[in-house]
Amino acid sequence: MAASTTSRSTTGLDLDIAIRVEGLSKLYGDVQAVDGVDFAVRRGELFGFLGPNGAGKTSTLNMLTGLARLDAGTISIDGIDCTRNPKAAQHLIGVVPDESNLYPELTGFENLCFCAALYGMRRREREARARELLAQFGLAEAADRGFGGYSRGMKRKLTIAAGIIHDPPILFLDEPTTGIDVAGARQIRQLIAGLHDAGTTIFLTTHYIEEAERLCERIAFIVRGRIVRTDAVAELMQPTRDRHVLLFAVSSSDAGIVEALAEACPGCRVAGAGPGRIRVEADAPILIAPLVRLLEEHGVEVTEARQVRPSLEDVFVEVTGIEAGAMQKDKEKGGKGGGAA
Amino acid sequence: MKQWIAFWTILGKDTRSYYLKPPNISWGLLFPLAWTGMFFIRSGSGLGDIVSLLPGVVTVAILFGTTSVLAVTVTFEKKGRTFERLLLAPISLELLMLAKTSGAILFGIANAAVPVVMAAFFADLSHVAWGIAVPAVVLMAIASTFLGLFIAVSVSEVFEAQTFSNFFRFPMIFLCGLFFPIAKLPIVVRPLSYLFPVTYGADVLHAAFGAENTMPLGLDFALLGVFCAVLFALSLHNIRRRWIA
Structure with missing residues (x-):
């Protein structure tokens, strides 16, 4: 320290x-x-x-x-x-x-x-x-x-x-x-x-x-x-600097879709990120187009695909093992809006 | 010097916020007046005998005046977290609590003066031994205030402070020798009388207003002083144990 x-x-x-x-x-x-x-x-x-x-x-x-x-x-x-x-x-x-x-x-x-x-x-x-x-x-x-x-x-x-x-x-x-x-x-x-x-x-x-x-x-x-x-x-x-994260807004984010994406993108960590959202993370840049095509082939409509900067929240979740959702609930208990602005 | 600026500011603020508020002024005036009138009517004696009632009404006025306001305000400030602001200030806990209680002490003394001033219009008070009456009133006001503080720091809710106050106040009034001489109380109850500070204050006031005291006055004053010190120390101990836990 x-x-x-x-x-x-x-x-x-x-x-x-x-x-x-x-x-x-x-x-x-x-x-x-x-x-x-x-x-x-x-x-x-x-x-x-x-x-x-x-x-x-x-x-x-x-x-x-x-x-x-x-x-x-x-x-x-x-x-x-x-x-x-x-x-x-x-x-x-x-x-x-x-x-x-x-x-x-x-x-x-x-x-x-x-x-x-x-x-x-x-x-x-x-x-x-x-x-x-x-x-x-x-x-x-x-x-x-x-x-x-x-x-x-x-x-x-x-x-x-x-x-x-x-x-x-x-x-x-x-x-x-x-x-x-x-x-x-x-x-x-x-x-x-x-x-x-x-x-x-x-x-x-x-x-x-x-x-x-x-x-x-x-x-x-x-x-x-x-x-x-x-x-x-x-x-x-620091550990998140070379990390690349894509967030997809989709019509379905069920386990089958997540699994299919993970198979199609070796080296990527794919996970659902709440209803209608899929998060894809990798240590190298991720190509968006093939993933969008794959989702569409599975009948999933993609309304948004954007790159997001890994945040301190990701670090916090990694270090503490506490899900971001739990902190979100704390925020809601604490009152409206303060921290997110 | 800096600590005394804090002391006077806390005292001034409490006086304005609590003791000079119309409900408390009316309480401070009406309550002693009501007690004096009640005792006077009950005694059935003439106006000349009003002096013999003074030890009782003065004691009751002090006891209720001090404990009622202090027990509630300190509990209220603890509940509203404003007391926390005081605990964060760089002043000793002893001085802080003296500042918080000084207003109640002065309020108790002022309450005690109401029946005396009223009696002065109807009776000759020239034979009253003010040299012992005034110190007794001051010591009783301090002891009663510290009793109120002890009650306040022993409870969590404002309503508990009132209930707990009555747990002490009413037995005190009836067992301190004001209504019945202690010697005439049942023998099993008698030791309780000597556990209350007002017993010793009332004894001094009896002597000051021309009646007979039952204990040496030096002992009365000494024990009143002991009650003040013990109640204040117990209150500080409780604050440290319960509020700075």
């Missing part, structure tokens, strides 16, 4: 590591929510923590931010050992939870000022910062409206603003676009990218594969409380 090559100071502290976690474990009753998790996040990095619902993402994040006790392991944030004293580094971190935790009875402006005061900011400083963030997040006009009356997307944006009110060098984002409409999710992703560009270290948990692929520099796949792979997105995608 790249993190192991980072430099250490003479005191043994990692100079360019913002978050280091070793052997982190958490047991809830009989359920091992987190099981020996190790990772390191570099300063200024946008690190993705990707896994299906119930994989242990939020449990890990809660331990990192001091909202849950750890059963085993160590946590170090900005070189501060937070294993026994999670409060030690709370001034350095901002946290945006998966659901809003602001006061519905306060206005957007009051909520931000209140959160700023929790970090010891003085009145003039916190009011100026609140106004700056309201403008940056496009919420200036709603500043004096009660937070309880905000739309879901506005609530999400204000919750992110509250998380960065004290300008923390490290930001934890838990499922930031879940349940947000497509336009709102896109706007939030732009805000996250902007924070990253400004040098903030970001730890992002998500079950939206496309979101992780689009935003993150490195990603850890977590399944059933264990990290199964951690790598840079480019490295994760």
Whole structure:
């Protein structure tokens, strides 16, 4: 893992590591929510923590931010050992939870000022910062409206603003676009990218594969409380670079048709990809015309044949063994659209 | 310094959001007034005797004023996840909970003042020993507030907080020596009386308002202090065990 090559100071502290976690474990009753998790996040990095619902993402994040006790392991944030004293580094971190935790009875402006005061900011400083963030997040006009009356997307944006009110060098984002409409999710992703560009270290948990692929520099796949792979997105995608994938939209995708295609195209991996769809994958370019002819000979009507770029989803499925369908169900549970936009 | 900015902001916000809301102001005024009137009518005595009712109504006003609001608001904030925002702030849990409870303590003291102010219009309060009455009221408000906090962090739902509060409050009222002298309670019940902080507060108030106290006042104050410390420590323990699990 790249993190192991980072430099250490003479005191043994990692100079360019913002978050280091070793052997982190958490047991809830009989359920091992987190099981020996190790990772390191570099300063200024946008690190993705990707896994299906119930994989242990939020449990890990809660331990990192001091909202849950750890059963085993160590946590170090900005070189501060937070294993026994999670409060030690709370001034350095901002946290945006998966659901809003602001006061519905306060206005957007009051909520931000209140959160700023929790970090010891003085009145003039916190009011100026609140106004700056309201403008940056496009919420200036709603500043004096009660937070309880905000739309879901506005609530999400204000919750992110509250998380960065004290300008923390490290930001934890838990499922930031879940349940947000497509336009709102896109706007939030732009805000996250902007924070990253400004040098903030970001730890992002998500079950939206496309979101992780689009935003993150490195990603850890977590399944059933264990990290199964951690790598840079480019490295994760490397094995798929020379892979060629064709997707056919057809009138029938039954097993007989799939088998016939596989026989006609040696070296290709052919599989049904949902109703009316066949996926053909090979390590060399695939000729479309013979396959279309073959399908037509079998009485199958081909309405579309297109080349698709292998995605991080393919890598995730390969590495974790979790079907993309299962993640899709998670997405649907999570809300409409956010990750796919 | 930074932690104190957080402390005052939390206290100010809670005061505005909960304690200065019309329903709570009316509760804080009407409830002690109703209790005073009820006790007064029941006693059948003249206006001059209203002072003898004050230890009872002051105690009840503090107990209900503090526990009712705090137990509900903390449970409500936990449920709505806004309490999580406070736990993420770089302030110690001790200071955070002091900030959350200070509003209720002040509310309890204000509640206690209502029947006293009302009595001042009808009776001579010049003989009241304010030097012990005021510290007793403050300590009772703190102990009752921490009892409310203990209740709040022991339950998950808002309705449970109310039910659990009554589980403590009503036995306390009847067994703390306000309605019946503890010496006249059945012998098997008597030890229970000494498990409640209000028993010691009521004893001090009896002395302050001219009646006889049954225990040394130093012991009353010391035990009230112990109740405050133990209830606060138990509440923090429960928060760490249940809410930062």
